[in-house]
Amino acid sequence: MCNLFCSWGKRDETLILPANSSVSVTLHQDQLQAQTSVAASCHFEKDRIWLNGQEQSIDNPRIQNVIKEIKRRARKQKAGNRDNAAEKLNWKIHICSKNNFPTAAGLASSAAGYACLVYALQCLYQIDGDITAIARRGSGSACRSVHGGFVMWDKGQKHDGTDSIARQIQPHTHWSDLRVLILVVNEQKKHTGSTEGMQVTMETSELLKERIQSLPNKTEQITQAICDRDFKTFAEITMKDSNQMHACCLDTYPPISYLTDVSRRIIQLVHCFNRKYQEVKVGYTFDAGPNACLFLLKKDVQKFLHLVKHFFPPTREDKDFIRGNTAELMETESDDSEEDLSYFPFDPMDDSLKYIIYTMPGPGPQELPSDQSLLDEDGLPRKRS
Numbered sequence: 001m002c003n004l005f006c007s008w009g010k011r012d013e014t015l016i017l018p019a020n021s022s023v024s025v026t027l028h029q030d031q032l033q034a035q036t037s038v039a040a041s042c043h044f045e046k047d048r049i050w051l052n053g054q055e056q057s058i059d060n061p062r063i064q065n066v067i068k069e070i071k072r073r074a075r076k077q078k079a080g081n082r083d084n085a086a087e088k089l090n091w092k093i094h095i096c097s098k099n100n101f102p103t104a105a106g107l108a109s110s111a112a113g114y115a116c117l118v119y120a121l122q123c124l125y126q127i128d129g130d131i132t133a134i135a136r137r138g139s140g141s142a143c144r145s146v147h148g149g150f151v152m153w154d155k156g157q158k159h160d161g162t163d164s165i166a167r168q169i170q171p172h173t174h175w176s177d178l179r180v181l182i183l184v185v186n187e188q189k190k191h192t193g194s195t196e197g198m199q200v201t202m203e204t205s206e207l208l209k210e211r212i213q214s215l216p217n218k219t220e221q222i223t224q225a226i227c228d229r230d231f232k233t234f235a236e237i238t239m240k241d242s243n244q245m246h247a248c249c250l251d252t253y254p255p256i257s258y259l260t261d262v263s264r265r266i267i268q269l270v271h272c273f274n275r276k277y278q279e280v281k282v283g284y285t286f287d288a289g290p291n292a293c294l295f296l297l298k299k300d301v302q303k304f305l306h307l308v309k310h311f312f313p314p315t316r317e318d319k320d321f322i323r324g325n326t327a328e329l330m331e332t333e334s335d336d337s338e339e340d341l342s343y344f345p346f347d348p349m350d351d352s353l354k355y356i357i358y359t360m361p362g363p364g365p366q367e368l369p370s371d372q373s374l375l376d377e378d379g380l381p382r383k384r385s
Helices: 061-077 084-090 109-125 131-137 194-204 207-227 231-253 259-276 298-311 327-330
Strands: 002-005 011-012 024-025 034-041 048-051 054-056 091-097 150-151 166-170 179-186 282-286 291-295 322-324 355-359
Touching: 024 207, 034 109, 061 084, 061 109, 061 131, 061 194, 091 109, 109 131, 131 166, 150 207, 166 207, 179 298, 194 231, 207 231, 231 282, 231 291, 231 355, 259 282, 259 291, 259 298, 291 298, 298 327, 298 355, 322 327, 327 355
Parallel strands: 048 091, 322 355
Antiparallel strands: 002 024, 024 150, 034 091, 048 054, 150 166, 179 291, 179 355, 282 291
């Protein structure tokens, strides 16, 4: 998932209710994937969870909230029903999850993970209805990741949060030539977590209060831009909102700075590229971290990627420097033509990017065949050869 219009700040920390509505795009699972398997058994002695191969405490309040809400919904729907699905509600559960992109580095790993968990539990307990409000109890952004394509998270008005849910604006197939480049600057866990950062910003930033007042109109504008496939408006609103969110972080006391010198150079490169072509061809957004999510149309990918490799080169040959949908890159003609570098008044920054992921909008969670389960027949993490 990648934020287009960020929700930074909550009006209720317990129910995870946002201060403003927000818009995101779900990225394709073929390139960025969180996978979760769940099992329930009368033979399990206790609830357990494994994340990326390591057992974690399942006492995390947000995990407990999700499990509690899912079971509450299931019991309500199965009241008086004595089938096996109802019996499972009294059994202990095992959860195993992994993702193929950095965790807690500003790339929405928690959103993907909780959306995947809630969807898996929905399948396990065979519950019906909208589950975005349940996913929100794990991670606010997770409610958007339950849907594919372009998604709106409505902040809602009710105190109990029942109307703070996510809805799809358009499916991932709506904008077939929209592409995404993720420039991974740092894979490490960010120094200030999103939850902590939002709390302090809400308490101390005067700029955030002004920002929240101006957002409803901009939310309508970017929604219309998506529906119209208006890239210029889409990219400009996305970039301005990203800039404003990080300005609010700097306006926090004490200030929070998620961007690095490399992040700022990426921003500079995008604006110089757009200025050269006198057209908005690339847009950027940064979540709570230094890693860039860049939007562009398929026809412009090779030309811009050529510049990225020039200004952020690895010092040694690395076949995995560009990851993701590399097959599509191989199918399109590489643009190695000489650029007029006078439009780019800065020097290359060697080894400043870990790698690049090439992807596109994608669908929501999918149920996988049982032979791809992360848990074995005993409910323990499967040992992969």
